[in-house]
Amino acid sequence: MSQREPNLSIAGRLLFFEVVLGIVLMFVLGQFGLPGEPVLVGVWLFNLITATYLFKAAKAQGKSAVFYGLVSVFGPPGSLFSFFRLHSNAVWAGLGKV
Template identity: 45%
Template sequence: MFNPLAFAETNLGRAGWLLALEILGGAAAAMVLSELGYSSDIAIIVVWLLNTATAWFIGKAAAAQGKNQWLYGLPSLAPPIAIWLFFKLHSYDAMQRLSLNSAGPRK
């Protein structure tokens, strides 16, 4: 199965999957609610509430990388900032894994 976050840090992978579920689920819920004649604001509120778990995992991933958990977790309560911080942490994690793999002995 295709898993783009298979080698990422555990909390970072969880945050990534939650972000994907929030985006896709929120868009689907907003479309369904608008088709049923309701306001799509309900879906936005649910996405913001579910984003608290994502912010928690982003904060834990930042702490695992040696960064301040609160400086990454609290701003992540806003979904657009959470997306940006996720990609920032993911790129740092990927670069660390690349440098560890290439630091081996050369023959």
């Protein structure tokens, strides 16, 4: 069985919590009649941490770290794209070693 990339695992957890907490905070602020734009800015800023871990995971896998890092900086959709591309590469590499 292949080793899991720790940076990719951390990025996945951060991305999950980023999206879930962003949605919850948007609903809570909406219930109080407050604007949700500060939450979007916060999610985008928190996404920079996730992008850093995706950059490190791409580098560890021998992929273009700059490409995956730049795509991830564009927000959660870019990070989701990068995460699933890197995760699928790790899964296929693990299947080849069985």
